Amino acid sequence: MDPNTVISIVVPLDQDSALLESLVTGLDETLGSSFRFFEIVLVDDGSTDGTTTAVQPLLKRIQRIRYLRLSRRFGRDVAISAGIESAIGDYVVTLDPRTDPVSIIPAMIEACRKSGGIVHGVADNVPSRSFLRERIGHFFRSYCRKHLGVDLQRGAADFRVMSRQAVNALLQIREQSRYLRVLTLTLGYHHEFFHYTLEPRPGTDSSRSWRGETATAIDLLAANTRHPLRVVTVAGLLGAFLNLIYAVYVVAIYFLKPTVAAGWTTLSLQLSGMFFFVCLILAVLSEYVGTILGEVRSRPLYFIAQESNSSVLLEDTVQSSIVKESIG
Amino acid sequence: MHSPDNRTVVIAGGGFFGCTIALMFHRRGWTPVIVEDADDLLTQASRVNQARVHGGYHYPRSLLTAYRSRHNYERFRSHYREAIVDDFTKIYAVGRFFSKVTASQFEVFMKRVGAPLKDAPASIRKLFNPALTEKTWIAQECAFDFSILRERLRRELAGAGIEVRLSTRVEAASPHADGALARLSDGTEIPCGLVINATYAGLNRLTSGSGLPLIPLKHELTEMALVELPPELEGLSVTMMCGPFFSFMPYPARKLTTLSHVRYTPHAQWHENPQTGASDPYQRFASMPKNSNFELMVADASRYMPALRGAVQKDSLWTVKTLLPLSEIDDGRPILFQRDSQLPTVIHVMGGKIDNIFDVEDELDSLLGNG
Numbered sequence: 001m002d003p004n005t006v007i008s009i010v011v012p013l014d015q016d017s018a019l020l021e022s023l024v025t026g027l028d029e030t031l032g033s034s035f036r037f038f039e040i041v042l043v044d045d046g047s048t049d050g051t052t053t054a055v056q057p058l059l060k061r062i063q064r065i066r067y068l069r070l071s072r073r074f075g076r077d078v079a080i081s082a083g084i085e086s087a088i089g090d091y092v093v094t095l096d097p098r099t100d101p102v103s104i105i106p107a108m109i110e111a112c113r114k115s116g117g118i119v120h121g122v123a124d125n126v127p128s129r130s131f132l133r134e135r136i137g138h139f140f141r142s143y144c145r146k147h148l149g150v151d152l153q154r155g156a157a158d159f160r161v162m163s164r165q166a167v168n169a170l171l172q173i174r175e176q177s178r179y180l181r182v183l184t185l186t187l188g189y190h191h192e193f194f195h196y197t198l199e200p201r202p203g204t205d206s207s208r209s210w211r212g213e214t215a216t217a218i219d220l221l222a223a224n225t226r227h228p229l230r231v232v233t234v235a236g237l238l239g240a241f242l243n244l245i246y247a248v249y250v251v252a253i254y255f256l257k258p259t260v261a262a263g264w265t266t267l268s269l270q271l272s273g274m275f276f277f278v279c280l281i282l283a284v285l286s287e288y289v290g291t292i293l294g295e296v297r298s299r300p301l302y303f304i305a306q307e308s309n310s311s312v313l314l315e316d317t318v319q320s321s322i323v324k325e326s327i328g
Numbered sequence: 329m330h331s332p333d334n335r336t337v338v339i340a341g342g343g344f345f346g347c348t349i350a351l352m353f354h355r356r357g358w359t360p361v362i363v364e365d366a367d368d369l370l371t372q373a374s375r376v377n378q379a380r381v382h383g384g385y386h387y388p389r390s391l392l393t394a395y396r397s398r399h400n401y402e403r404f405r406s407h408y409r410e411a412i413v414d415d416f417t418k419i420y421a422v423g424r425f426f427s428k429v430t431a432s433q434f435e436v437f438m439k440r441v442g443a444p445l446k447d448a449p450a451s452i453r454k455l456f457n458p459a460l461t462e463k464t465w466i467a468q469e470c471a472f473d474f475s476i477l478r479e480r481l482r483r484e485l486a487g488a489g490i491e492v493r494l495s496t497r498v499e500a501a502s503p504h505a506d507g508a509l510a511r512l513s514d515g516t517e518i519p520c521g522l523v524i525n526a527t528y529a530g531l532n533r534l535t536s537g538s539g540l541p542l543i544p545l546k547h548e549l550t551e552m553a554l555v556e557l558p559p560e561l562e563g564l565s566v567t568m569m570c571g572p573f574f575s576f577m578p579y580p581a582r583k584l585t586t587l588s589h590v591r592y593t594p595h596a597q598w599h600e601n602p603q604t605g606a607s608d609p610y611q612r613f614a615s616m617p618k619n620s621n622f623e624l625m626v627a628d629a630s631r632y633m634p635a636l637r638g639a640v641q642k643d644s645l646w647t648v649k650t651l652l653p654l655s656e657i658d659d660g661r662p663i664l665f666q667r668d669s670q671l672p673t674v675i676h677v678m679g680g681k682i683d684n685i686f687d688v689e690d691e692l693d694s695l696l697g698n699g
Contacts, residue, residue: 006627088628
């Protein structure tokens with residue numbers, strides 16, 4: 001039983017009153033046997049299924065529960081962020097109440113203690129979806145690896161243990177886009193992947209529609225990388241260049257060929273001229289939009305992982321305070 | 329109203345309020361008798377508290393409490409100068425999340441109340457985590473050394489010739505031709521004109537012993553950690569507003585610092601009301617386990633001020649804190665000054681802030697003026 005470390009468990013609740021009692025009791029028992037000080041932070045994301053009433057008897061019976069109710073439904077990532085912002089622990093654990101097993105939490109905390117940084121839970125038994133969706137998912141993750149610099153793993157969701165150092169860094173990011181699966185990876189620090197098996201609680205459904213996933217993916221890319229904008233810039237410049245070539249070609253035809261349809265030259269020049277300008281303007285605008293994105297972002301440019309100083313003794317370096325001249 | 333012949337007043341409770349009220353009565357020509365359960369004066373609530381003289385900053389959502397606090401602050405400072413400790417820098421800060429007031433609201437409120445605030449210099453600002461702290465200020469607030477207050481009160485009581493009975497309790501007050509008859513735990517009975525019940529947490533020991541109606545009260549088992557501050561924080565006192573935050577203040581009597589936290593200072597709470605009946609809060613206090621929440625206090629406080637990780641716990645102060653149920657709604661801290669509905673010569677006085685003693689004096693004048 002660890003008497004010194006304080007642990008916070010953040011649980012987002014979205015119409016989850018049915019599993020509340022078993023989850024909280026399970027957390028209390030598992031953590032109570034390993035840690036003397038811990039808190040269970042329940043963040044109610046605007047549930048309308050009587051979660052508030054269901055939590056009252058638990059508040060009376062079990063110590064160290066904190067119940068935060070958001071004013072309306074804000075979404076899972078915002079709810080988890082609210083919990084993290086309020087958590088006091090040396091280690092902050094976040095989990096999905098519908099699928100994540102409570103029993104392995106002490107082991108994950110131990111792994112985080114050894115490595116510092118963040119331990120991401122990676123589920124080995126995520127149910128497979130259609131071949132096409134799996135391929136797209138795989139492509140998306142490799143794109144993110146290349147252009148966002150984040151190592152998204154299949155099966156990594158919200159089951160995570162963050163050290164206080166990583167949490168403090170996360171708190172400094174005040175952006176609106178709060179995709180924690182990516183944000184936590186962009187912080188830097190040491191990342192570890194802890195494999196586990198999902199244990200879906202009975203009566204819950206946690207599948208997500210492809211429409212929702214696609215929307216999330218697009219939002220994520222727009223908020224975190226300028227690569228698509230760069231592609232637009234390049235395409236714009238290329239288009240402008242091709243239009244220029246085409247204009248030259250049109251003029252050449254006009255001078256070289258004897259029979260050209262009436263009005264073709266003017267029309268073609270006008271078209272290519274307009275498209276040239278449009279492509280150029282798009283290219284320039286996309287660069288500026290990219291710059292705006294970078295400026296509007298309100299996160300620190302860097303986070304410090306460690307600071308060490310020389311331990312040279314002053315006595316060894318200062319020889320004497322005698323000076324030989326009064327002016328330098 | 330009461331018989332003017334018997335000008336003896338029995339004061340149950342030898343804390344700061346009880347002793348000061350005794351002196352007030354003495355000045356108005358009465359003969360007070362102080363009856364205190366412990367073996368010395370000022371051992372309970374008057375001793376175990378944050379030792380803060382409230383300057384009006386602490387209740388930025390209750391204009392009444394804040395305004396009176398500021399008003400009484402200067403009076404208390406000049407009146408009890410020898411007990412005042414003000415050789416530290418008092419800092420107030422507003423948290424970014426979970427605060428019930430914003431920094432600008434706090435500033436406007438304090439201006440309205442007349443409580444001075446100065447923007448904190450960079451050397452203070454850098455002690456705070458900017459991601460979690462909105463703004464910091466230097467305020468004017470001081471602490472008091474209860475042992476010096478006690479010495480002073482002892483001197484004044486002796487000089488006035490006021491009788492003090494220690495290790496004795498007023499068990500019951502019953503109707504009497506003179507006004508009331510106070511029965512003490514040592515068997516004696518004192519006929520008197522008035523009984524002042526200034527026993528703080530133990531108000532209902534008197535009412536239940538006398539068959540008088542119960543006064544609805546809320547009690548909390550509270551802990552304040554006594555710590556030694558790290559060198560970077562020496563000479564500073566910080567209070568974070570306004571929500572589940574922490575505060576640390578010098579505790580002059582032990583030359584240490586108290587650390588308290590809105591969420592972790594109360595360990596348990598219970599009520600005394602017609603539904604629950606009376607229960608001796610001191611017995612409850614003695615029987616409750618006392619496991620320090622210092623680790624949790626520091627875990628949260630050090631998120632805002634990382635230097636607090638270096639605070640070393642030396643001890644903890646435990647006590648029963650008593651509140652009026654009405655203050656649960658609006659966060660105010662008024663003083664109870666209530667004539668008993670059944671036996672009007674018994675007056676219940678309960679206050680949670682030491683500098684509001686002057687309000688009691690005003691009330692006393694109107695009480696005696698009417699009688």
